[in-house]
Amino acid sequence: MKFDIISVFPELFSGVLDCGIIRRARQAGLVDVRLVNLRDFTSDRHRSVDDRPYGGGEGMVFIPGPLFDAVEFCRATKGGENAKVVFLTPQGRPWTQNMAGEFAVIPHLILICGRYEGVDQRVIDYLVDLEVSIGDFILTGGEIPAMALLDSVVRLLPGALGCGESAVNESFSTGLLDYPQYTRPAEYRGYSVPEVLLSGDHAKIEKWRKEKALEKTKRVRPELARIFHENSSAPAAQTGVNTRRTQWGDEGI
Numbered sequence: 067m068k069f070d071i072i073s074v075f076p077e078l079f080s081g082v083l084d085c086g087i088i089r090r091a092r093q094a095g096l097v098d099v100r101l102v103n104l105r106d107f108t109s110d111r112h113r114s115v116d117d118r119p120y121g122g123g124e125g126m127v128f129i130p131g132p133l134f135d136a137v138e139f140c141r142a143t144k145g146g147e148n149a150k151v152v153f154l155t156p157q158g159r160p161w162t163q164n165m166a167g168e169f170a171v172i173p174h175l176i177l178i179c180g181r182y183e184g185v186d187q188r189v190i191d192y193l194v195d196l197e198v199s200i201g202d203f204i205l206t207g208g209e210i211p212a213m214a215l216l217d218s219v220v221r222l223l224p225g226a227l228g229c230g231e232s233a234v235n236e237s238f239s240t241g242l243l244d245y246p247q248y249t250r251p252a253e254y255r256g257y258s259v260p261e262v263l264l265s266g267d268h269a270k271i272e273k274w275r276k277e278k279a280l281e282k283t284k285r286v287r288p289e290l291a292r293i294f295h296e297n298s299s300a301p302a303a304q305t306g307v308n309t310r311r312t313q314w315g316d317e318g319i
């Protein structure tokens with residue numbers, strides 16, 4: 067899988083690209099990430115990427131020229147004609163684990179990281195396939211959202227996780243939050259591990275974990291617990307990553 071990331075701060079990505087599972091996936095050739103500096107596609111003396119908004123108002127907006135040229139450059143690479151262009155923005159579709167599963171089968175993604183007050187609407191209308199939001203809060207730019215998207219997709223690529231790491235049996239694959247985990251020592255500063263986990267009774271352990279997961283989900287994410295209950299009357303709905311109906315509706319890729 068290939069990612070092109072368009073940003074005015076490509077250096078922000080070195081941490082996530084050069085550590086852990088993403089580094090290993092890159093070394094194994096599972097993913098190829100190219101950082102594209104938007105300023106390389108400017109045409110004036112000051113290398114400007116932004117200008118003041120028509121109609122007035124606070125702040126600056128990314129001008130269309132460098133973004134159109136940068137995306138055309140990314141597409142010009144062999145196989146890139148069909149790349150999907152994603153813009154990270156609080157106005158986007160909320161990112162989910164299901165979307166990560168659907169993105170993991172797309173051969174080439176181009177991620178556009180904006181700054182300031184946003185980008186010229188023509189970029190969104192004529193260049194971007196899908197706007198994605200990583201949550202209802204405002205960051206200083208789209209780089210951290212792009213990292214979150216990249217990270218959640220790369221770990222789903224076949225072979226990206228090691229033997230001990232599995233993407234199948236975790237939160238959201240069950241539709242619930244995770245049950246609590248414990249490891250040694252069995253007692254630490256007087257705090258002990260729940261007795262049932264030391265019992266060796268696997269049926270009892272499984273029942274306890276389900277109860278804990280449901281209890282936690284009800285407390286922290288009541289809306290998830292409701293969906294879980296609706297789905298458990300139709301069990302086919304909860305199978306795992308990348309098996310569910312698309313959530314992109316008419317914005318579908």
Ligand code: 4GX
Nearest residue numbers: 154155183184199200204205207208211
């Ligand atoms: N999930 N940001 C985009 C620039 C911007 C401002 C206004 C469009 C309109 C974000 C998020 C996010 C910060 C990325 C502002 N673009 N992106 N940037 N939350 O906060 O995705």
